[in-house]
Structures are given as structure tokens and as C-alpha cells.
Amino acid sequence: MSKTARKKSAKKPPVIVDDELATFAADPELASMFVADGLEHLGTIEQTILRLEKAPGDLSLVNDLFRPFHTVKGNAGVLGIRSVEAFAHKLETLLDLARSGSHPMGQAEIDVVLSAVDTLTIMVRELPARVAGEPHTDLAASCQNILATVDALIAGGSAAPIESVAVPAPQELEGSMAARIDEDSTIKVNTRKLDALVDMVGELVIAQTILADNPALQRPGDDRLSRQMAQIRRITSDIQRDAMSMRMVPIRRTFQKMARLVRDLSKKFDKPADVTLIGEDTELDRKLIEQLTDPLMHMVRNTVDHGIEPGAERLAAGKPETAQIQLRACHRAGGVVVEIADDGAGLDTERILARAVAQAMVPHGSQMSVAEIHQLIFRPGFSTADRVTEVSGRGVGMDVVRRNIQMLRGRIDIQTVRGRGATFTLHLPLTLAIVDGLVLGVGGDRFVIPTPAVRESLRPTAQQIHTTHGRPSVVQVRDRLIPLLHLGELFSIGNARTAITDGTVVIAEDNGREVALVVDEMLGKREVVIRSLGEMFRGVRGIAGGAILGDGRIGLILDTGGLLALASATQPQAAA
Amino acid sequence: MHTNTERTTDAGASANGGKYLTFALGREEYGLPVLKVREIIKVMDITHVPQVAEHVLGVINLRGKVIPVIDLRRKFGFEPQAPTDRTCIIVAEVALASSTLMMGVVVDSVSEVVNVAAAEIEQPPDFGGRRTTDYLLGLAKVKGGVKILLDLDRVLGSDGPIAIAAA
Numbered sequence: 084m085s086k087t088a089r090k091k092s093a094k095k096p097p098v099i100v101d102d103e104l105a106t107f108a109a110d111p112e113l114a115s116m117f118v119a120d121g122l123e124h125l126g127t128i129e130q131t132i133l134r135l136e137k138a139p140g141d142l143s144l145v146n147d148l149f150r151p152f153h154t155v156k157g158n159a160g161v162l163g164i165r166s167v168e169a170f171a172h173k174l175e176t177l178l179d180l181a182r183s184g185s186h187p188m189g190q191a192e193i194d195v196v197l198s199a200v201d202t203l204t205i206m207v208r209e210l211p212a213r214v215a216g217e218p219h220t221d222l223a224a225s226c227q228n229i230l231a232t233v234d235a236l237i238a239g240g241s242a243a244p245i246e247s248v249a250v251p252a253p254q255e256l257e258g259s260m261a262a263r264i265d266e267d268s269t270i271k272v273n274t275r276k277l278d279a280l281v282d283m284v285g286e287l288v289i290a291q292t293i294l295a296d297n298p299a300l301q302r303p304g305d306d307r308l309s310r311q312m313a314q315i316r317r318i319t320s321d322i323q324r325d326a327m328s329m330r331m332v333p334i335r336r337t338f339q340k341m342a343r344l345v346r347d348l349s350k351k352f353d354k355p356a357d358v359t360l361i362g363e364d365t366e367l368d369r370k371l372i373e374q375l376t377d378p379l380m381h382m383v384r385n386t387v388d389h390g391i392e393p394g395a396e397r398l399a400a401g402k403p404e405t406a407q408i409q410l411r412a413c414h415r416a417g418g419v420v421v422e423i424a425d426d427g428a429g430l431d432t433e434r435i436l437a438r439a440v441a442q443a444m445v446p447h448g449s450q451m452s453v454a455e456i457h458q459l460i461f462r463p464g465f466s467t468a469d470r471v472t473e474v475s476g477r478g479v480g481m482d483v484v485r486r487n488i489q490m491l492r493g494r495i496d497i498q499t500v501r502g503r504g505a506t507f508t509l510h511l512p513l514t515l516a517i518v519d520g521l522v523l524g525v526g527g528d529r530f531v532i533p534t535p536a537v538r539e540s541l542r543p544t545a546q547q548i549h550t551t552h553g554r555p556s557v558v559q560v561r562d563r564l565i566p567l568l569h570l571g572e573l574f575s576i577g578n579a580r581t582a583i584t585d586g587t588v589v590i591a592e593d594n595g596r597e598v599a600l601v602v603d604e605m606l607g608k609r610e611v612v613i614r615s616l617g618e619m620f621r622g623v624r625g626i627a628g629g630a631i632l633g634d635g636r637i638g639l640i641l642d643t644g645g646l647l648a649l650a651s652a653t654q655p656q657a658a659a
Numbered sequence: 660m661h662t663n664t665e666r667t668t669d670a671g672a673s674a675n676g677g678k679y680l681t682f683a684l685g686r687e688e689y690g691l692p693v694l695k696v697r698e699i700i701k702v703m704d705i706t707h708v709p710q711v712a713e714h715v716l717g718v719i720n721l722r723g724k725v726i727p728v729i730d731l732r733r734k735f736g737f738e739p740q741a742p743t744d745r746t747c748i749i750v751a752e753v754a755l756a757s758s759t760l761m762m763g764v765v766v767d768s769v770s771e772v773v774n775v776a777a778a779e780i781e782q783p784p785d786f787g788g789r790r791t792t793d794y795l796l797g798l799a800k801v802k803g804g805v806k807i808l809l810d811l812d813r814v815l816g817s818d819g820p821i822a823i824a825a826a
Contacts, residue, residue: 528707529706574707574709615725616727617760618758620718626708629706629718631720631725636706637719637720637725
């Protein structure tokens with residue numbers, strides 16, 4: 084009977100963790116996700132195959148079978164659980180044939196898939212037990228049996244010996260279904276609920292700030308009250324941190340996608356390259372990761388296409404034939420840094436400048452710093468590629484990358500040594516929901532500028548202000564001349580101070596370009612929760628959103644890149 | 660309970676009878692389907708947003724939510740008027756092309772909620788131009804006066820994203 088195939092190995096002494104479980108054992112969180120996910124997929128497969136049994140020949144059902152198998156296989160592969168991966172792979176091969184119509188799904192096939200699902204379920208469910216060295220079911224014989232049957236089916240049509248398959252008895256199957264329900268300590272929550280929670284916590288933080296700023300509470304002398312307020316503030320920020328952390332996911336998956344991309348592209352271009360991933364565990368806001376994937380993909384493509392040289396060229400340059408590409412992620416200074424580093428040819432500063440001049444992006448003979456020249460590659464339409472390849476060279480790409488990164492309130496730095504490689508560094512905020520900002524007053528209005536964009540602030544003297552056409556246009560800060568942008572004028576705010584020397588100038592930077600914002604006063608630094616202004620204000624330039632300030636009013640969050648664009652649009656002479 | 664039949668239809672979509680919140684603009688009386696109205700608040704600090712059409716006053720903080728506020732006076736071409744102590748913001752739900760959002764509408768004063776029977780509503784007069792009658796649900800003759808019933812979705816959704824309106 085089938086029992087013989089599933090002997091319990093309960094008497095076995097605790098074993099040393101097999102090396103295929105190393106990754107699984109090292110990351111309990113990922114492991115429990117894998118088990119929970121895997122069991123869910125296997126449950127789906129089970130239901131689908133039962134439906135297929137009633138409607139054989141329904142290819143869409145076969146498709147529905149194939150996908151979860153593929154997912155289980157892929158996830159197992161990521162964790163290096165080869166036994167599960169290989170087993171699922173074999174079944175996938177059979178299903179792939181069925182899916183393409185070249186192998187009919189008969190009763191024998193359905194039986195073998197069902198028993199395979201059952202075996203896989205046990206394999207996946209018992210992974211934690213194996214890691215813990217606890218007794219688990221020995222499935223070797225049943226695996227062998229199933230694999231042999233699948234092989235026979237693939238080789239010889241449907242004339243396979245069904246009897247040899249160790250099909251578990253139905254009651255056992257039901258038992259296994261019931262047992263898996265309380266297995267996992269992870270629950271799936273709709274991200275919308277999570278976002279709503281984070282939103283509400285944001286409101287709580289705001290309400291707490293408003294309360295703390297209430298003049299009635301600011302009267303000195305009441306120690307107990309201020310202690311209680313401090314207590315509430317502490318709890319609020321704890322809740323906020325925890326709520327935020329629920330949306331944090333490791334960057335691993337995205338990195339793995341990139342590694343795969345490098346593999347495919349390096350084959351395609353015949354440029355051997357190895358990828359190293361560092362810091363895949365670095366956690367970022369889920370939304371941030373979603374929006375990071377596209378720009379990263381562009382950058383990886385560029386790296387393989389333009390960054391690294393063909394093997395022969397590398398050998399001639401005395402470098403190892405296989406290029407090294409490194410993807411790194413880490414937390415730094417309250418934000419996240421993601422780097423793509425290669426040991427390729429590096430950026431050719433002269434060629435970039437020559438190209439930019441040829442494409443009339445910069446005037447002939449202009450003096451630019453190396454960093455400024457490198458920033459040119461982010462200009463729309465810029466391309467140094469001599470040929471247009473399928474993946475890059477059309478001059479779209481890097482400008483999109485920069486725009487995407489800016490939308491995430493991040494920035495890109497480039498470090499490069501000619502002939503030695505290039506490193507693109509993305510500096511990103513930890514989350515999109517909160518920004519550390521400087522509150523600025525203009526007239527009666529309040530604006531918030533994200534602190535990372537601010538270089539410095541100063542009260543300019545009349546000597547520092549220079550005019551063109553009779554209008555103040557630049558401020559001199561040490562040896563730099565920085566264009567002035569009068570926020571009050573730009574946004575037509577009445578009763579804003581008109582004399583620049585009465586106000587404050589905040590130097591903001593956006594991808595190497597600086598602008599001096601003229602404001603009335605600086606009102607301090609604070610963390611604000613970013614609110615979208617909504618669909619109606621989508622076209623407004625220079626404003627990234629709204630933030631609710633301590634007094635309950637809304638301050639508009641400035642977007643430096645947008646302000647620069649707006650300024651050059653409203654003052655055509657600035658572009659000349 | 661006997662009024663239920665009048666309220667069964669979606670009050671926002673047609674000129675059917677139902678409950679309307681009436682308010683004043685200048686010397687005219689307007690009505691909004693009451694089901695669209697979320698709340699009525701006093702005029703509060705409005706944060707001006709640059710580069711928008713004149714009738715868009717800006718945004719307000721409604722208990723942690725950022726909602727746009729428009730001035731119906733300017734939208735309809737009345738003379739602007741400084742807020743009085745009767746000036747209100749009606750917070751209503753507006754369906755735009757792709758989403759529904761909360762929006763504040765500044766009016767001179769809020770009058771009352773009236774029951775309008777379908778029989779009391781007349782089709783808006785055809786002035787020949789599309790623009791004017793487009794966002795009218797109809798004219799209601801109630802209590803000896805005429806209330807102009809508005810389709811708020813069209814009033815505010817008609818000119819699309821507001822930011823583009825100001826060149």
C-alpha cells in the first residue's frame with residue numbers, strides 16, 4: 084500500500100541542517116513567508132487539479148496549474164532549497180508540455196500531479212522541522228516514485244503505470260490540509276489596509292503635534308502635564324515607527340530581478356559579467372521599492388550596454404575578462420543608499436562634453452566641472468552610444484531615471500574613474516510618507532522644503548546681490564553665483580517682502596544645479612507627513628504636495644527640480 | 660416614510676426629486692443633492708496654491724485630509740466678496756473623470772434642506788450655448804422662489820485638472 088512510501092523517520096536523531104537549508108535557516112522571516120506562500124500555492128494547485136479532473140482538456144486550467152508551480156519552484160530556487168526546486172521543476176516540465184497542447188492531461192497525469200502536490204506540501208510544511216532538527220517524514224521513496232512516473236509519462240505518452248505512484252489516502256490529504264492552517268505566524272493583509280493605517284497614524288502624529296503646540300499647554304510650570312505630553316509623543320512616534328515598518332520590505336527581490344537582467348543581457352551582448360548583491364536585506368518602504376524597479380532596470384541596462392566592455396577589450400586592457408557588477412544597498416543617515424558599481428570603462432568625460440556640444444545642449448567652449456559634465460547624461464535626449472541597440476542608446480533612459488528618482492525625493496551621484504569603472508549612487512528617503520523639512524514663511528504663506536535639498540541659508544548683504552536688466556538675478560556666495568528665485572513673485576503672493584536683503588535666501592540643490600530661494604523667514608525644521616494635493620493639482624509645478632503644520636494649516640512642499648524648471652520657463656533670458 | 664419614493668434614485672445623477680441643500684450666491688438660490696454633501700464648515704485658513712485657475716482658492720486641512728476649495732462665486736462669474744460670518748464651505752463629494760474626491764465649495768450662506776418633488780423641477784432653459792446648461796440639473800419652483808439645482812460633478816469636473824486652466 085501507499086503507506087510503505089511514507090515511513091516516518093521519527094526515531095532519527097537530530098541531524099545537522101542540510102546545506103540546502105542554509106539560507107532558509109538564516110532568515111526566519113523569509114523562511115516563514117516561503118512556507119506560508121508555498122502552502123497557499125499548493126492549496127490552489129490542489130483545487131485547480133480537482134477542477135481539471137472534471138473538465139479535462141481545459142487548457143486555461145492547465146495554465147492555472149502551471150503558474151503556482153512555477154512560483155513555488157522560483158521561490159524555492161531563491162532560497163536554495165534544491166530538493167523542492169528540482170521536484171517542482173519536474174512537474175512543471177510535464178505541465179508545460181500539457182500547456183502547449185503536446186501532452187494531454189489524462190487521469191494518470193492528474194494522479195501524479197496530485198500526489199506530487201501532496202508530497203510537496205509535506206516537504207514545504209516540514210522545512211522548519213528539518214531546520215530545527217526535529218523528526219520529519221522521509222519522502223525520498225515517494226519523490227523517486229513520482230519523478231519516475233513523470234519521466235515515464237513524458238517519454239511514453241499516457242501509457243504509464245499509475246499503480247506505482249504513491250498516492251496518499253484521501254483522509255491523509257484532508258488531514259494535511261487542516262494541519263497547515265495554524266502553521267504560519269504570518270498573515271496576509273491587503274496593502275490598502277496597511278496604507279490606511281499608516282495614513283491614520285500620520286493624522287495621529289499631526290493631531291499630537293497640534294496639541295503640543297497649543298499655547299494653553301505651553302505655559303511653564305506644569306511639570307505633570309508636560310511629562311504626560313512627552314509620554315504621548317513617545318507612544319505616538321513608536322506607533323508611527325511600527326506602522327511604517329509594516330510597509331517595509333527587503334530590497335532582495337528587486338535586486339534578484341536585476342541580477343537576472345544582468346545575466347540575460349550579458350549573454351545577449353556577449354559581455355561576460357558577474358553580479359554580486361550586497362545588503363539585500365535592507366528594508367525600504369514598499370511603495371518606494373515598487374517605484375525603484377524601473378529606474379534600476381534602466382541603470383542596469385546602461386551598465387551592461389555602455390558601462391562594461393566586451394571580454395576581448397577587457398583582456399587587452401589588462402582586466403579580467405568577466406566584468407564585476409555590484410548592487411549594494413544600505414541605510415545611511417536616515418535614508419537608503421542603493422549603488423550600482425561596475426569595473427567597466429567608466430564615463431568618458433571628454434566624449435560626453437563633446438557629444439553635449441554636438442547636440443547643442445551646452446554652448447561651445449563652456450567651462451564645466453567634471454561633476455557637471457557627468458550630470459549631462461541625465462539630460463533628455465542625451466546619448467553617447469554610437470549605435471542604437473535594442474536596449475539603450477536612444478537617449479531616453481537616464482533622464483527618465485533621474486526624473487523617477489526625483490519623484491521619490493532622491494538624487495543620483497556618479498563616481499567614475501576612466502578605465503576603472505563607474506558607480507551610480509542613489510540616495511533615497513526611507514519612506515515616501517514623511518519628509519524632514521525646513522518650514523519657510525513667505526507673506527502669510529508657509530512652505531516646506533525637504534532638508535536633503537537644502538545646501539545652506541543666509542541673509543544676503545546688498546553687495547552679494549547682482550542684477551541683470553535692473554532686476555536682482557544672482558546672489559554671490561563665496562565664489563559661486565547662484566540664480567535667485569523670488570518665491571513671493573513666482574507664486575504671486577501678496578504682502579511678501581520685496582527687498583531681498585530683508586529676507587533670507589535658502590540655497591537648494593537639484594542634481595548639481597543650485598537655486599537661491601528668496602523667502603521672508605525660516606520658521607524651523609520639522610518632520611512632516613506628506614499629503615498629495617490630489618488629482619486636481621497634478622499639473623502644478625514646483626509643488627510636491629502638502630504638509631499639515633503644527634498650527635493645523637497646510638504648508639506646500641516645494642519641489643526644487645520643478646521650481647528650477649518653472650523659473651527657466653518664466654524667465655526665458657535665464658536659459659540663454 | 661411616504662417621501663421615500665422620491666429619494667430612491669441617485670440624487671446626484673438626474674433631475675429627479677429629492678432632498679436638496681440650498682444655498683445663496685449673490686441674490687440667487689442654488690441647490691445641491693443632499694446625498695453629495697458631506698458636511699458644512701466655517702471658512703477656515705485656506706492655503707493658496709499657485710498656478711491654478713482663479714476660482715480655485717487652494718487647499719484646506721479637514722481633520723488631516725487635504726481637500727481643494729473652490730469659490731463658486733468666481734466660478735460663476737460673480738463679483739468676488741470678502742467672507743462674512745455667514746460664508747460657509749460646503750464639503751461635497753465630486754466624481755471626476757477617474758476618481759471621486761472631497762471638495763470644498765465656498766458659498767455666501769447655507770439656507771436649508773428642501774424636499775423637491777419631481778413635478779416641481781423644470782428642465783433648464785436652453786440658452787443656446789452648451790456651457791451654461793450643462794451643469795444644471797434643472798430649476799425647481801419651491802416656496803415661491805426658484806432654486807437652481809446643480810450637478811456638482813459637472814460644475815467642477817467640466818474643466819478637468821484645474822492647474823492647467825491657468826496658463
